[in-house]
Amino acid sequence: GAVVSQHPSWVICKSGTSVKIECRSLDFQATTMFWYRQFPKQSLMLMATSNEGSKATYEQGVEKDKFLINHASLTLSTLTVTSAHPEDSSFYICSARTSGRVRSYNEQFFGPGTRLTVL
Amino acid sequence: SQQGEEDPQALSIQEGENATMNCSYKTSINNLQWYRQNSGRGLVHLILIRSNEREKHSGRLRVTLDTSKKSSSLLITASRAADTASYFCATDAAQKLVFGQGTRLTINP
Numbered sequence: 001g002a003v004v005s006q007h008p009s010w011v012i013c014k015s016g017t018s019v020k021i022e023c024r025s026l027d028f029q030a031t032t033m034f035w036y037r038q039f040p041k042q043s044l045m046l047m048a049t050s051n052e053g054s055k056a057t058y059e060q061g062v063e064k065d066k067f068l069i070n071h072a073s074l075t076l077s078t079l080t081v082t083s084a085h086p087e088d089s090s091f092y093i094c095s096a097r098t099s100g101r102v103r104s105y106n107e108q109f110f111g112p113g114t115r116l117t118v119l
Numbered sequence: 120s121q122q123g124e125e126d127p128q129a130l131s132i133q134e135g136e137n138a139t140m141n142c143s144y145k146t147s148i149n150n151l152q153w154y155r156q157n158s159g160r161g162l163v164h165l166i167l168i169r170s171n172e173r174e175k176h177s178g179r180l181r182v183t184l185d186t187s188k189k190s191s192s193l194l195i196t197a198s199r200a201a202d203t204a205s206y207f208c209a210t211d212a213a214q215k216l217v218f219g220q221g222t223r224l225t226i227n228p
Contacts, residue, residue, distance in 0.1 A: 034215060043207060044162075044218040093161065095216070108216055112161035 006111035023094030029074035030096035038091040125219040138195040140222040142208030
């Protein structure tokens with residue numbers, strides 16, 4: 001099956017610093033990648049959708065200047081949390097969607113998540 | 120924005136019993152998917168049901184979909200302690216997945 005990796009799996013940083021999270025599709029080309037955020041005991045909230053080579057589309061209420069998304073290639077998307085604060089501490093999950101398979105729907109595969117703790 | 124609403128929010132049953140979780144959504148969908156998540160871990164895809172399907176089985180899982188009521192249910196039969204997890208429905212529309220609030224399932228030995 002298709003594999004999506006995330007790096008790092010966890011990160012602890014000081015308030016005010018920026019943190020970059022990578023999401024890679026290891027054995028397929030992802031036409032679209034998604035970034036979700038999950039607070040403890042809550043559901044996944046879609047933050048943004050990114051297509052390779054174009055600007056990300058952010059969901060309502062998500063600050064695009066705070067959460068920078070770059071989808072530079074068909075296998076890599078990055079999320080940078082700029083000037084992180086304790087309230088940004090969360091579990092960030094990426095997913096990648098492929099249209100390369102012969103299916104009646106586009107499959108979406110999830111990464112294992114990155115736990116960010118901002119002190 | 121969240122589209123799916125799930126109930127119950129939490130469910131605790133004895134091992135061997137069946138567990139039923141429900142999901143309601145608001146807009147038209149291409150398909151509906153169910154995922155499992157163990158505490159602090161990533162998502163595990165369980166089953167997908169297309170909008171033109173009414174019922175689907177996979178092992179001990181049974182999913183139903185009623186598009187007229189915009190609702191779905193997930194039934195886990197003969198539950199096991201290892202089924203303890205959070206379960207989420209996700210609706211696929213407009214080329215993206217939107218997750219419901221989730222049901223926290225606890226199986227007591």
